[in-house]
Amino acid sequence: MAYFYLLSLSICFLVLHGCFAQIEQVTRRTRLPHQHRFQTVCRLDNLNAQEPSERIESEAGFTEYWDQNDDQFQCAGVALLRHTIKRRGLLLPSYSNAPRLFYVAQGKGIQGAVIPGCPNTYQSPLQFGNRRTQQRIEDSHQKLRPIREGDILAVPEGVAQWIYNDGENQLVLVGFYDTLNEENQLDQNPRDFYLAGNPQEQSEQRSRGQSHRGEQDNNGNNVFGGFDRRCLVESLNIREDLVDKIQSRREDQRGNIVNVQDDLQLIAPGREDDEEREDRQQEGRRENGIEETFCTQRLKRNTDDPQLADFYNPRAGRATTLNSYVFPVLERLQLTVVRGFLYKNALVGPYYNLNSNSVIYGLRGNAKVQVVGDNGDNVYDGELREGQALVVPQNYVVLKRAENEGFEWVSIKTNDNAITSQLAGRLSVIQALPVDVLQNAFNIDENDAFQLKNNRNEAGVFSPSESQSQRRRD
Known part of the structure; x- marks a missing residue:
């Protein structure tokens, strides 16, 4: 009897050890990319909008x-x-x-x-x-x-x-x-x-x-x-x-x-292929996690459809986010995509990325962009134009304001579930703080604290203020 008891106990320990090993392996796989990034020394006191070199x-x-x-x-x-x-x-x-x-x-x-x-x-x-x-x-x-x-x-x-x-x-x-x-x-x-x-x-x-470039070999x-x-x-x-x-x-x-001398002789679905039809069918439907295998995973997703926007303001523009929840292959790549459209004089921000670095690439138009670092210094204050790229480090606060032609951009963030925190608007940290905290933190009176908290009730993308619109017309 004692022998069978010890044998059962040993099997239990082996099973538990295997489970813990699997949990540790999954945990390490989740944490490793972020630990790897910390090994890089960052000198980011002065950012620049970059063009191809x-x-x-x-x-x-x-x-x-x-x-x-x-x-x-x-x-x-x-x-x-x-x-x-x-x-x-x-x-x-x-x-x-x-x-x-x-x-x-x-x-x-x-x-x-x-x-x-x-x-x-x-x-x-x-x-x-x-x-x-x-x-x-x-x-x-x-x-x-x-x-x-x-x-x-x-x-x-x-x-x-x-x-x-x-x-x-x-x-x-x-x-x-x-x-x-x-x-x-x-x-x-x-x-x-x-x-x-x-x-x-x-x-x-x-x-x-x-x-x-150096000398080439014969191969x-x-x-x-x-x-x-x-x-x-x-x-x-x-x-x-x-x-x-x-x-x-x-x-x-x-x-x-x-x-290619003559058109490639290829067979392919029509311009609206099966992946796009499946994407529309999946909208509003919960997935059970096994729809995609490695061989059938979707590798393409369109970002220009206004109906997919996460933030939409008819007076300001829209922004669409693709993360691993809506585009599962991004979990493997550990990346998030944001596609944005701003109308003339509209704004985004200020906001910061909680868990990722970001690269903003200008697609059309231009915008005034400001970035502020951890010590409150302005590390970038300039224009971001079509064809330029700007790196925004994790937790650095960024604000974008479109110029007269509007502004379109795509951002790539180094986390498959990149999260942002707004510092203005309906979903901001400011609106989540009590009026008394704002009053004492900024040393302002109660009325000013209330205005600071409630004067901007839009979320994500902001329309120009009346004073800004009037100033631009003048």
Whole structure:
């Protein structure tokens, strides 16, 4: 009897130990990204609105890079680039060491994302050969997504992505890399691993973290370029001359965006694809947490639909937030997206991010932006224009006021459930404090304290005050 009692007790301890180990593993996975970010020393006494510091030309477009070694981007743990793809241009397949988000700022196209280990679910007939020997075979590949202006594309680390411009105008994408994400086990340099082509200039500059390019070796810069030819012949079971083309030796100078002579023959849903229909169907419906698997997870969400706005003011504008609750793949990426629209002279703020750094990218128009640090000093007081990016560190207070043309922006925040705290308006800390506390804290009379607390009853986005509107008309 004692033996069976001890055996049962031992089994219980083993089960409990396994449970505690799993709990510890989940807890460490939740905390690690934030602990990792604390290892960076931040010097943020003077912020600047940043523009791209380098432009790399390709055959069918160009790519612009912000300075990844700038203190602001180093502190936030992010890197930025912007792809401009001409009509019938193809951004070559690549994967990265860090999670990526792309915002479609202009145009339309098709995105392919290859998730390792997942099946090819799109199937179509393919004809090849000359007219006499033309054959018909079945082609299969992973899911394709039609993309358009306003879309957010989520690309987890290690997932290979390619993009094709099938529209009539340029396709412009702004890319954000979360280099301090725990899934990045290399270093803080964003590294794109290309599967094709010879994007020499791009990979040389970014992988070495240098502003000037050095001498190239004889191999191409896609991942096949460094392998021995005979090993690839055997691995891929193809001819040697075909291996030479795949390795893209020095003679291939097309860059990372290449021309497609004829339109790509692709099968894809219509412009309103199944993901968008599912998104609308899920509005107002509770999910049970198992709708998405790794292979079927949604990687795209549009942010321009006014009906999705979290804050809307017909006199001021609107703001839409995508976090892991409404866009589940963001839990893996540990990122949040905010898309904002401000009308002429309207405001956002002041507010601060409780648990994340933020990068604000100007899409259209311009705004006066002010940022205040922990010691009350103004660390940024200037204009943020279209095409510029500004880092706002965690807990720094920011205020935005649109100028005459209005202002549109997208913000990327380094937490999948980024939370903000308002310091003005109906949902603010000020309105949550008792009048007596405000009166004594600011050394003001009761009437002034009441006005301070209640004079702005809007939330999120604010319309211009009457005095401000009158001053602008004058």
